[in-house]
Amino acid sequence: MKTTGLILIILLCTLQPGFYAQTQKAFSIAGISQYDLVSKVNGLPYRLTIALPFGYSATDTTHYPIMYMLDGDPNLPLTALIQWNMTYDGELPNMIIVGVGYQAESFMGTVSYRTLDYTPTDVAREDSQMTANHHVKMISGGASSFLRVMTEELIPFIERTYKTNRDRSLAGHSFGGLFATYVLLNKPQLFSRYLISSPSLYWGDGEMLREEASYYSSSHNNLDAKVFISAGSSEPDEMVPGVNELVKVLKSRNYKGLELTERVFNDETHLSVIPFAISRGLRVLYTPGR
Numbered sequence: 001m002k003t004t005g006l007i008l009i010i011l012l013c014t015l016q017p018g019f020y021a022q023t024q025k026a027f028s029i030a031g032i033s034q035y036d037l038v039s040k041v042n043g044l045p046y047r048l049t050i051a052l053p054f055g056y057s058a059t060d061t062t063h064y065p066i067m068y069m070l071d072g073d074p075n076l077p078l079t080a081l082i083q084w085n086m087t088y089d090g091e092l093p094n095m096i097i098v099g100v101g102y103q104a105e106s107f108m109g110t111v112s113y114r115t116l117d118y119t120p121t122d123v124a125r126e127d128s129q130m131t132a133n134h135h136v137k138m139i140s141g142g143a144s145s146f147l148r149v150m151t152e153e154l155i156p157f158i159e160r161t162y163k164t165n166r167d168r169s170l171a172g173h174s175f176g177g178l179f180a181t182y183v184l185l186n187k188p189q190l191f192s193r194y195l196i197s198s199p200s201l202y203w204g205d206g207e208m209l210r211e212e213a214s215y216y217s218s219s220h221n222n223l224d225a226k227v228f229i230s231a232g233s234s235e236p237d238e239m240v241p242g243v244n245e246l247v248k249v250l251k252s253r254n255y256k257g258l259e260l261t262e263r264v265f266n267d268e269t270h271l272s273v274i275p276f277a278i279s280r281g282l283r284v285l286y287t288p289g290r
Contacts, residue, residue, distance in 0.1 A: 029077060031056075036103050039153055042145045044113055045103040047072065048154065050162070051080035053094035054087065058163070065095045065167035065286070066158065068150070068191075070176035071114065072099025074107055079171070079278050086279070092286050096162055100154060112136050117146035118175035120182045120211070121204045143182050150183075151190060169193035169285060173274055175200050177229075178208070181246070185211040188225050193285045196229040197277035198270055201242030208246060216253055223250075224257030228281040232268030240264055 035048045049072045053064055067083075069075050076099025086092040102110040115130060115138050122141030130138040158164065170191040172180040177199030184194050185208065201208050215223075227250075231243045247262045261284045265276045 029080070032077065032080060035157075037153075037157075039149045041149045041152060042117075042142065044117070044149075046149070046154070047099075047101045047103045048158070049073065049076040049099035049101060050158075051076060051083075051097040051099075052162075053096060054084070055094070056096075056163075063163045063165040065093060065169070066162075066164045067095060067097045067169045067171055067193075067195075068154075069097060069099045070118070070170075070172035070179060071107070071110070072101030073104075073110065075099060075171075075173065075176075075274070075278075076101070078275060082275065082279050083282055086282065092282055095286075096158075096164060098154075098158055100150075108134075112138055114175055115140055116142040117149075118172070118179040119143055119203055120178070121207055123204055126203070143179055146179065147183060147187060151187070155190075167192055169195060171195035171197070171278070171281065172199075173197040173277065174270065178203055181208050182211065184223075184225060184227065185215045188223055192225060194225055194227045194229075195277070195281035195285060196227065197281065198231045198235060198239055198273060199229070199243065199246075200239075201246055202238040206242075206245075209249060212246070212249055221253075221255065222257050223253075223255035226259040226285055228261045228263070228284040230263040230265060230273070230277045230281065232265045232270060232273035232276075234267055235270045235273070239270065 032049060032051050034050070036045065037048070038045050069079050076097065080097050083092055083095065083097060087094055102113045104110045111134055119140040120143040122139070127138045127140050155168070168191045170180050170183060177196045178201065180194050180196045181199050181201065183190060229243055229247060231239045233240065243262065247260065250258065250260055263280060265273050268276055
């Protein structure tokens with residue numbers, strides 16, 4: 001009997017690793033799907049990653065607010081998981097989240113596209129430095145064309161395909177935050193809420209401050225939007241001062257309709273701050289009663 005038992009134990013130990021190997025499979029997140037398309041406006045290959053709310057049905061009458069998250073890869077899965085968790089106790093409403101990214105194998109494959117799309121002006125000095133750093137040709141200054149892509153192609157496609165209630169928000173980090181600021185100051189009515197994380201406001205020697213001055217001087221005393229803007233205290237030196245300066249100017253204008261919240265996250269870097277900005281930004285922009 002002892003010999004038989006020993007043989008069984010040896011067999012189990014031998015078979016166990018094979019059993020686990022046979023059940024291994026790729027992991028995917030339920031409720032998330034993708035569309036690939038090529039823009040007719042600027043010719044770039046976009047990838048939309050869609051996260052639907054729990055209980056979404058094409059047959060009922062429920063329509064949902066929608067958030068467009070720039071740098072869809074990698075920010076969409078992170079944002080969706082944070083948002084889904086915060087709906088459990090009603091801290092956030094159910095919503096559709098759309099990650100706007102590019103057809104590339106990895107985030108590094110998107111850097112030339114996002115540099116073009118997210119920057120408002122062509123800065124040759126920055127292009128040269130980024131080209132050297134990333135070993136790929138960088139060209140900046142395509143934000144106006146990308147805004148057309150959003151307005152004429154991406155948003156209409158999503159609103160034809162999914163049940164939205166036209167309560168739109170735009171979220172972006174770094175260059176994405178720069179583009180979100182650009183939209184706020186050039187076509188603010190396109191979105192009602194803005195989550196602006198660590199925006200690259202140094203771009204063009206403070207181009208966004210000049211954009212704001214131009215917006216204000218054009219007899220605009222309304223800026224009807226709910227805005228959350230943030231950065232990490234341990235980011236590069238130019239980040240927090242840029243955010244503070246923009247916040248100071250926006251507050252000084254007394255824009256009608258503007259609800260502005262700012263936050264500097266202590267001890268967070270340019271990358272570690274991302275989940276904090278998303279979590280707090282969602283709460284500020286969407287928590288009932290705020």
